[in-house]
Structures are given as C-alpha cells and as structure tokens.
Amino acid sequence: MKQREVVIIGAGPGGLCAAQKLLEGGAKVCLIDRNASLGGQLIKQTHKFFGSEKQYASKRGIDIMEILISSLTQYGDQLEIMTETSVVGMYSDKVIACVKKDKFFKIQAQSIILATGASEKSIPFENNDLPGVYAAGAVQTLMNEYGVKPGDNVLMVGSGNIGLIVSYQLMQAGINVKALVEAAPSISGYLVHASKIRRLGVDILTNTSVKRAIGSEQVKQVEIWDLDPTWQGIEGSERILDVDTICISVGLAPLTELLQQLGAEVRYIKELGGNVPVIDKRYETTVKGVYACGDVVGIEEASSAMVEGKITGLNALEDLGYDIRASRLEMKALHEELKFLRDGPHAAKVRAGYLKRGMLT
Amino acid sequence: MNPKDVIICRCSDVTLQDLYDLFEQGYDTFEELKRVKRVGMGPCQANTCGKMVQWEIAKYYGKPLEEVEFHNMRPFTLGVKLKSIKEAADDEDE
Numbered sequence: 261m262k263q264r265e266v267v268i269i270g271a272g273p274g275g276l277c278a279a280q281k282l283l284e285g286g287a288k289v290c291l292i293d294r295n296a297s298l299g300g301q302l303i304k305q306t307h308k309f310f311g312s313e314k315q316y317a318s319k320r321g322i323d324i325m326e327i328l329i330s331s332l333t334q335y336g337d338q339l340e341i342m343t344e345t346s347v348v349g350m351y352s353d354k355v356i357a358c359v360k361k362d363k364f365f366k367i368q369a370q371s372i373i374l375a376t377g378a379s380e381k382s383i384p385f386e387n388n389d390l391p392g393v394y395a396a397g398a399v400q401t402l403m404n405e406y407g408v409k410p411g412d413n414v415l416m417v418g419s420g421n422i423g424l425i426v427s428y429q430l431m432q433a434g435i436n437v438k439a440l441v442e443a444a445p446s447i448s449g450y451l452v453h454a455s456k457i458r459r460l461g462v463d464i465l466t467n468t469s470v471k472r473a474i475g476s477e478q479v480k481q482v483e484i485w486d487l488d489p490t491w492q493g494i495e496g497s498e499r500i501l502d503v504d505t506i507c508i509s510v511g512l513a514p515l516t517e518l519l520q521q522l523g524a525e526v527r528y529i530k531e532l533g534g535n536v537p538v539i540d541k542r543y544e545t546t547v548k549g550v551y552a553c554g555d556v557v558g559i560e561e562a563s564s565a566m567v568e569g570k571i572t573g574l575n576a577l578e579d580l581g582y583d584i585r586a587s588r589l590e591m592k593a594l595h596e597e598l599k600f601l602r603d604g605p606h607a608a609k610v611r612a613g614y615l616k617r618g619m620l621t
Numbered sequence: 622m623n624p625k626d627v628i629i630c631r632c633s634d635v636t637l638q639d640l641y642d643l644f645e646q647g648y649d650t651f652e653e654l655k656r657v658k659r660v661g662m663g664p665c666q667a668n669t670c671g672k673m674v675q676w677e678i679a680k681y682y683g684k685p686l687e688e689v690e691f692h693n694m695r696p697f698t699l700g701v702k703l704k705s706i707k708e709a710a711d712d713e714d715e
Contacts, residue, residue: 261713349696357696364705379668384637384677389628471622493622513672520694528687534672535691 264290264340266576267356267369269347269518272300274554274565274572275375276328281573283335285582290367291339292358294346299325300377302562304400307425310450311563311601321562328566350522354549371549371576374519375569378512378533378555383417386472392479396426396509403433411505415482416440417470423509424453430507431460438501441468441484443491443510450606470506471498479504514556522547531613532558541619542575543568551576558613560601567597629677630670632663637677644681651675651692666698 266282268275271293282289297303305321316324332339342360349357356367380395382388394402394410396418402408414435416427419442427437440457445466447454454464467487474481486497513534516526524545525538537545537552544551553572554565571594578584584591602610614620624637635658643654651667651674654660660674661667667674675689 346699348699348701351696359699359701359705362702362705364701364709366709381672382669384627384629384673386622386626389631472626513668515668517666517668517694517698521696521698526691528691530686 262367264369266371268373270375271298273562274569277566277569278373278573281570285577289339292342292345298329304404306404315563315566350518352523374552375554376515376556378514381511385470390473390479393506396422399507413503414505415503416507418509419447421449424449427457437462439463442466443469512559529613529616531609543572564601629673630660633659635660
C-alpha cells in the first residue's frame with residue numbers, strides 16, 4: 261500500500277488552496293482528481309467573479325484556475341498529482357481505494373482533506389428522460405469547455421446564479437433562451453445577473469414550473485404551468501413553448517458519499533444544500549485527521565471554497581506537527597475574509613445554515 | 622402529470638409510479654426502496670435520484686425532509702473490475 265502524508269481529494273478551488281498552504285508549510289501532498297486536468301468547475305467559469313479582491317474578484321474563473329495551478333508548480337516532488345483517478349472507497353483507518361484507468365490501488369493517508377464539491381440536483385416531470393433535458397453544468401461543459409452548442413432554443417429552469425449565468429452564456433453563444441422559470445415566488449440569484457438577461461429580453465417567470473417535456477425522440481416542446489402557494493401546479497394555466505433544450509438548474513447537493521463511507525457524521529441542513537458533514541471551526545470532521553472544505557461542507561461560492569481550503573490546509577498542517585505560529589495572523593485574516601464573504605442579503609441562507617451548525621464565524 | 626412517464630432513477634429505470642406503488646405497500650425508507658427496486662444502485666449511486674427519492678418520501682408521508690433518513694453509502698462509488706482488484710492484490714503479495 262502507498263503511504264502518503266496528506267491526501268487531498270478534489271482539485272477544485274478548495275482543494276487547490278488547501279494544497280498551496282500545505283506545500284508552503286513543508287508537507288508532502290498527494291492531490292487526486294477524477295478529471296484529466298486540475299481546477300474543478302473553474303474551467304467552465306468564463307464570467308468574471310464577484311466576492312472579494314483577495315479571492316480574485318473581477319477575474320474570470322478560468323483565469324483564477326491558472327493562477328492557482330501555477331502557484332503549485334514550484335514544489336517539485338513535494339507534490340504528487342494523480343489525475344483521471346477516482347476515489348472509489350474510503351475507510352475509517354484512512355485507507356483510500358482508488359482507480360486510475362482500470363488500475364486499482366490503495367493509499368494509507370495520515371491526513372485527508374475532502375474537497376469533492378457537489379452534484380447537480382434534478383426535478384421530476386413527465387418525459388424528463390428525453391434527450392434535450394440537460395443539467396446546467398452539463399450545458400456549461402459542452403459550451404464552455406468543448407465549444408459544442410447544446411441546442412437552439414432553451415428553457416432555463418431555476419433562477420439561482422448558475423441558471424442566470426448559464427442563460428447569459430447561452431445567449432453569448434448565439435442560442436435563444438425562450439424563458440427562465442422559477443418555482444419560488446422570487447429570483448434566487450444576484451439581481452445584477454438577473455437584470456443582465458432581462459435587458460436582453462428574456463422573461464423570468466416566477467411561481468412557474470415545468471409540467472412536462474413533449475417529443476418522442478427528443479425534446480420538441482415544453483409545457484409550463486403556474487404554481488400555487490403550496491407549489492402545486494394550477495390546472496388551466498398550462499402553456500407550451502417551442503424549445504429543443506430544457507436546462508435544469510435547481511441547485512447543488514454536497515458530494516458527501518466518501519465521508520459517509522468513512523464514518524464521518526453527516527446531518528441534513530437544508531440551507532447548505534442537504535446532507536453536509538458535521539465539522540468544527542477548524543473544518544475537521546468527526547473523524548480525526550479528516551477535514552472537508554468547499555461545496556462539500558455547504559453550497560457556497562468558489563471564493564468561500566478558496567478561503568476554506570486555506571484554513572483547512574493550515575489546520576491539517578498544524579495537526580501533522582508543523583509549526584504554524586507564523587501563520588496566526590493569516591488564519592485570523594482568513595476567518596475575517598469568510599465573514600465578509602458571508603455578509604449581506606445574498607448570503608442569508610448560508611448564515612442560517614452555519615447558525616444551525618453552531619459555528620457562525 | 623402521468624407518474625409512469627416521470628423517471629426518478631435513470632440508472633435503474635425507476636419511475637415515480639414505481640415509487641408510489643411501493644409507498645402503497647408501506648415502504649417508507651430509501652434503504653427499503655433500494656433493496657426492493659434497485660433505485661439509486663446504478664452507476665451514479667443515487668447522486669441524481671437520491672434527493673428526488675427523499676423528497677417524494679417526505680411528500681407522501683407528510684414528513685419534513687430533515688426526518689427522511691438517507692440511504693447507507695458503501696464502497697465502491699464506481700464499478701471496479703474484479704480483475705483490477707486481483708491485480709492489485711497480486712502486486713501486494715510480491
């Protein structure tokens with residue numbers, strides 16, 4: 261079995277920032293990602309970020325990715341990168357089972373940082389298995405990563421930031437966004453994103469949902485309807501739109517399966533996206549030496565994931581016996597930074613979630 | 622809405638109607654549904670259908686989502702060839 265000091269699972273913004281702090285402090289890092297390249301979801305983020313200057317606000321996600329990756333290149337053998345490697349199992353003694361192109365192997369880790377991110381939620385409606393029904397992340401991958409148009413006429417479902425941003429990106433690619441429906445009574449993403457697509461003439465229909473997709477081989481039309489205050493569809497309010505693509509963007513769910521396999525405690529906190537690990541202020545889970553950061557601990561922005569990654573990296577470093585006294589001020593600043601990012605009305609949900617978690621920083 | 626045409630679990634082709642039928646019979650946990658109908662046991666390991674199944678249980682039985690127990694998650698998260706496991710074991714013996 262391979263022996264490794266720290267294993268980081270997931271090389272998105274959280275994992276990359278954790279790696280950076282651990283490497284700076286002198287630890288040996290093994291960074292695992294199932295994709296062929298590092299960066300996680302940042303590769304699809306062709307828009308400029310908000311948040312704070314320290315977390316690269318006004319830069320595009322894809323450029324932030326380059327900055328984060330290039331900061332790791334100076335470490336040589338201290339950093340081992342395993343791409344196209346899936347972690348398929350985790351055990352309470354910190355043994356990690358991996359598969360890389362049909363090669364199976366196990367790693368015994370001293371410390372583990374889980375930065376596995378999230379998966380996209382879905383919704384049930386009639387004919388939801390027709391080709392042409394996509395998750396928003398898949399549409400972003402097709403368009404922004406591979407340059408492939410998903411369709412010509414799109415109905416966007418969900419008005420969170422992803423739904424709003426992907427609508428805009430579809431229009432940038434010359435695709436017609438017929439409308440955006442939102443089941444809730446109000447738009448859930450940032451007003452600035454919503455205004456942008458409204459200015460371009462896209463109707464945002466609140467209290468509205470998809471009743472069914474229509475088509476035999478693929479989506480040809482979609483039937484939408486109004487919802488009453490109990491979220492039930494109102495008979496007689498149905499109308500049909502001609503679309504070939506239905507793009508689902510109804511939120512993200514933390515990918516906690518590996519944490520659950522290893523026996524870390526998980527609880528349901530709606531505001532953070534569903535099942536999330538129980539963590540302390542140091543981002544350590546209920547299993548000693550196992551930490552988590554980024555979307556897997558609660559759905560937030562990439563900027564928070566980066567800060568959490570750094571905090572987690574420093575804490576893991578300390579627990580491994582490295583002297584982090586010189587980083588005390590930095591740690592304090594990072595916690596301040598998180599507080600700043602979670603301030604304001606757009607982060608009310610996240611604050612409610614952290615209140616339930618008993619760790620409102 | 623015709624629940625027969627609403628796919629909940631794409632991997633194992635489980636429809637909303639299938640869930641309703643099982644609810645009628647009294648099944649009320651994800652763990653049971655999984656054993657009876659293989660919902661959530663395909664390649665995605667409930668990463669797509671999981672939340673929808675929880676939601677449907679909550680709705681049918683009138684429980685808050687917090688009280689709907691999630692299913693157990695066991696290794697492996699992906700299909701792994703027995704050959705790969707054997708080769709790894711052989712390597713360790715050497």
